[in-house]
Amino acid sequence: MLDYFKKKRADKKQLVLKVREDQAKLRERKKEIAAMPEAERKAAIEQDRVMQQEQKQQRTIEMKAMSRKERKAAKKEAKRYKKIKNRPWRITGWSIIAAAVVLLFAQIGPTALNIFDALSGKHITAVTDSPEAIAARAHGEKVAEEIANEGIVLLKNEAKHLPLQDKKVNVFGIDALTLRYGGGGSGAGDTSRAVTLFDGFKNAGISYNPELYALYQEVGKEAGVNTGESVGFIQVVKGMLGSTSADEPNVDYLTADVIAQAKTYSENAVIVIASESVEASDATVEQLRLTDNKRALIDKVAKSFDNVTIVINAGNALELGFVEEYESIKSVLWIGTPGPYGANALGNIMAGNINPSGRITDTYVYDNTTAPASENFGDYDYSNLDYSFLNYQEGIYVGYRFYETYYAGNEAGYQETVLYPYGYGLSYTDFDWKVVNHKLSKDKVELQVEVKNVGDMAGKDVVQVYYSAPYIPGGIEKSAIEMATFAKTSLLEPGQSEMLTLTFDTREMASYDMETEEAYVLDPGTYTIKVARNVHDIVESFNLELTDKMVFEKDEDTGTAYKNQFELAEGELTYLSRNDWKGTYPSDDNISYEAPQYVLDAFSQEIKDSNLEMPVFGADNGLMLEDLKGLAFDDPKWDAFLDQFTLEEMFEYVANGAYHTMAVERLGVPKTLLMDGPAGFSYFFKPVTAASYPSEVVIASTWNKDLAYRMGEAVGKEARAYGIQGWYAPGMNIHRTAQGGRNFEYFSEDPVLSGKIAAAMINGAQDQGIITFMKHFALNDQETNARSGNLIWANEQAIREIYLKPFEITVKESKPLGAMSSFSIIGTKWAGANSVLLNDILRKEWGFDGFVSSDAVFGFMKAPDAVVAGNDLMLDIMSASTNEKRLKEAYEKDPSGIANGVRTSVHHVLYTILRTYLFES
Structure with a gap:
């Protein structure tokens, strides 16, 4: 075997010598041509071009005359020759990147300090070598x-x-x-x-x-x-x-x-x-x-x-x-x-x-x-606007929702298309299931499933519950089947049984009616509850008959009335409908690359004076942050405390939010350390010693909420031991297609599984007194063009039922203290400057009471737009000073709007920090 490689190395050495000889000859020929008079030089260049063309044709003829084996070897050698010849360019590529960074530093002046700080990671002060840190890390591993x-x-x-x-x-x-x-x-x-x-x-x-x-x-x-x-x-x-x-x-x-x-x-x-x-x-x-x-x-x-x-x-x-x-x-x-x-x-x-x-x-x-969704995935740029766009024309038909609906009644077509259904997985042992009890009502569905290991090896099993809702052609779009809930057994020895109780509210089967009711609706008819091994392997079914239409007009937790919030994001698109698959199937053949006038107008709006009451700055009320502990967000004492900040302090506080929040020592405001990432603490520019976990797609593949909780708990314990207060995780976007670059970092194609696993992780971490940042809120399901500005066009039903659903489940079941807005421009509003998303939906409709950080800041993500729309911190690695300057300039045009915006942002952040372990008794 090793002789084979000795020969390969010898062959490679010969190729290297050949490349060097050819390059030397080329340099000599260039010198020779350069020394010629202009007329001769042009003729020589043309003569060389013709000769090269003739040599290429001759090589083609020779290749055709070779045997298949000889031709294969010749092609392989040519490929290796080219690779060796081009190697200096690959090295040069990195040199160009390094030079570009140096040039960037020289051009942007003071902002370079932010970049050097980021590259050095000097604010990453995690202590990872204490006995407590070592023990926490070992537990996490x-x-x-x-x-x-x-x-x-x-x-x-x-x-x-x-x-x-x-x-x-x-x-x-x-x-x-x-x-x-x-x-x-x-x-x-x-x-x-x-x-x-x-x-x-x-x-x-x-x-x-x-x-x-x-x-x-x-x-x-x-x-x-x-x-x-x-x-x-x-x-x-x-x-x-x-x-x-x-x-x-x-x-x-x-x-x-x-x-x-x-x-x-x-x-x-x-x-x-x-x-x-x-x-x-x-x-x-x-x-x-x-x-x-x-x-x-x-x-x-x-x-x-x-x-x-x-x-x-x-x-x-x-x-x-x-x-x-x-x-x-x-x-x-x-x-x-x-x-x-x-x-x-x-x-x-x-x-x-x-x-x-x-x-x-x-x-x-x-x-x-x-x-x-693959039909509209990729690189689409407007011809009349310096942004890209993405059309979610598939509507709600993402992943199994499409395959199980499109191929309903066509099993042969399904088997030709789908290799492994959603939720599929095998075991070394066999399990028998028995539904020993089921209670189905207009309020609640409850199933008791006895799972018995009937094989000869200990193992765990997963029980999945789905439902099929009645579909009215031309009515609300509905998948033929949707996930309702799931549960995993403990380790069962051969012959051992376990009773699993699975419940969910009947209203969770409601679909969002964006056309008539602007609310969630249960149409009358038969709702089939399905106990399944995966989305396509149904073990037992039960029917629930609803004789009357049920309309849910408001959120049951907050009492906030539902209404269409994303009509501007719908665009001028036709969305996929099961009522007309052929006529509505997505295609980019006739796509328009010209942004409509209303889109152009949205990007040219000037800042206007909000005419709000001007807040107080620089007061001396003798209050420290700890004096606010335990008080409600709207307690009057908060106003007295916030009055003590200067406007400049607030500008600096919200603009410098990358991986930390700033200390304001005179007011008892501590610095906090906020860290990536979903698979364990990390930092882009500097290695961090920490426990490292499987990616979120693997965490979700456990289908084990208890294990997800334990992971969050382990991360929280590490955070306490290291001196970290915030965790930029979990990532909760949807696997809209198989091509998403960060699918490893997100849980699933299904919002229910994503939301349930995420909520468990957050509960585990926040029980340790740290801030978790569910991300990327929202519709950040593609990486191409995300950082240069990508306008997402999607309809209200898909936004609510697919892309916002995991975040909603998480807010309701774990009350996260943080959220990270996405790069996406939803309709015409960047997510971090989208008040409908951050205030009307996240805070008012769902009841979120933490603070929102942006994702890493790029040019279109501006602090003045963020602070007036509910985004509280800028995760600004490179341009914090630029965003401070933008805030000051915006203040000149809209003093009351910007002043109230930064004050509210600081309020949100400090109200959250008071609930971390830093202020435990």
Whole structure:
């Protein structure tokens, strides 16, 4: 095997020499031409061009005359030659980035101080080496591995191939060398203590072929696989530029001798298929499919071995139809992005030390372009406005809501399209279910389900409950089936039973009527309650008859009347309807790239004087922040306290909100430290030692609210030990398509699962006295153009039922103290400057009483627009001084509006800080 690589290195050395010779000749020729008179120079250039063209044609003729094998080798050598030749440009690319940063510093003057502060991370004061911190981190790492244990999903297990009887495996593919523990960007945790795939196998008692492993070390090295972790600024740039996974190399190295040796070692083969996701970059459809080289690898191994296990290491839903094409692919395990201890979990599941109990949180289809949302996903720019746009024409038909509705009554079509339904997952044991009691009324649905382990191995099971509501053609759009609730059992030994009680309010089956009632409505008819193993596998159904139409006109918790709030975001679009699939199916063929006049007008509005009562500034009332502890938000004492701030202090406070809030010592206002990220504490520009967890898609795949609570609790304990008061998590946007760059960082395609898991995490963290920031509020479901300004067009029903629903569930069930507004421009209003979203919906309709931070600030996100609309802090890394200046300029035009805005923002933040562990008795 090693002789193969000696030859490759020798060949590469020869290629390098050839490139250098050719480049030297080219330099000499350029000098020769430069020395010629102008007329001769032009003729020489033309002569060289013609000669190059003739050489290219000659190479084409020669290639056609070659055998297939010779032609393949020639193409491969040409590709390697080009790669070596272009290498200096790749190095130069990083030099250009570095130069651009230096130039930026020089141009923006004082703002550079903000940038240097951000890059140095000097305000990141977390203490991670105390005994308390070390203990909290160790606890968090145990919880992280438990999540991986329950989040891994068994998708296929023919002939009960798993757990392995023969604990020896051959591991194929360079993806096995560098597991993707998480995604890139703010959702990337600390992986400095990560367990490799091979160590995970060894820890579980599985042996791997050492000769094949040695071969792959050489293959990976040759392919340029970097097993080290980048940190600091380079990590940020890499994430933001959209780093992609390395492709498999050509499988020529898998010679007959290599395969023979591996088969002698074991008939078990493991292939890891990975796809990398990052913040700020979406996936193409092609990236979610097998490359030619990966296909060749699978084909080679699957035809050579009897027992093949495919391990899917990806946060996005890949196209996995290939697993049905080979009889030898006996088992498939989805591990998602499982955190630094995911390899231990994988090894233990394959060895049979742990029984898999995860369920997928997305619909897996043979072709991801069959999702209607994929028709309007990508890069769309206005021709007459310096913004991009995105049309959510699919309406409510996202994920399983489309497939289960469109293919209702067409099972053959469904099976041809859907590989694994939403909620699908297998176990090593079998469970019998018995619905021992059901109570269905116009107020409440209650089911008692007895789950019994009738197999021969201990395991956990998940009971899912769905409903189907009556659909009136031409009426309110409704999916043929929707999730209502779910529950997971404890670990059941063989023969052991557990009674699960699942309940939900009947009104939760209501649909939003945006046309007539502007309220939630239960139409009369039959509501079928379905106890299911997944969205398509129904175990038992019960009918609830409603004879009268029920209209819910106001929020039952706050009493706020419902009404259409997002009519301006509907745009001039036709939305998908099950009443006319063909006539309403999304398409960008006839899309308009010209923004209408009302949109242009919205972006050219001038600031006007609000004519509000001017607040007091600079008073001396002898109050400190702790004097306000326990008082209601509207207690008069708050006014006396806030009167003591100067206007300049308030400007600075709201503009400098990146990863911290500022101290105002004279008023007893402490500094707070706010940290990313959903998979454990992290910071873009500086490594942070902290427990690292599986990505949120894996947390949701556990379908275990108790485990999600324990994760939040563990993060909260770390926060207390480190001196952190706020956590920028959880991410709660929807997997609108499989292509979303941050799907790993979000839970699911379903809002109920997303909301329930998020609420549990927040309850766990906030019970430790920290602020959690549910994010990104809202409609931040694509990365392309998000940071340059993306206008989202969607109708009221879809906004409420799909994209706001997880946030609403979370506010009602966990009362989060923080929220992070998104980059998205909903209709014509950036989310952080959208009073309808932040005040009318979040605060008034749902009852949120914490504070709102922006996401990282980009040019279109302006502090004056934010503070008058309910966004309290600017997460401004680079341009805080610019936003302070903007506030002062806006104050000149609208003194009362800006003054009251910043005062309200400071009020929101301080009212929240008083409820953290900093002010515990």
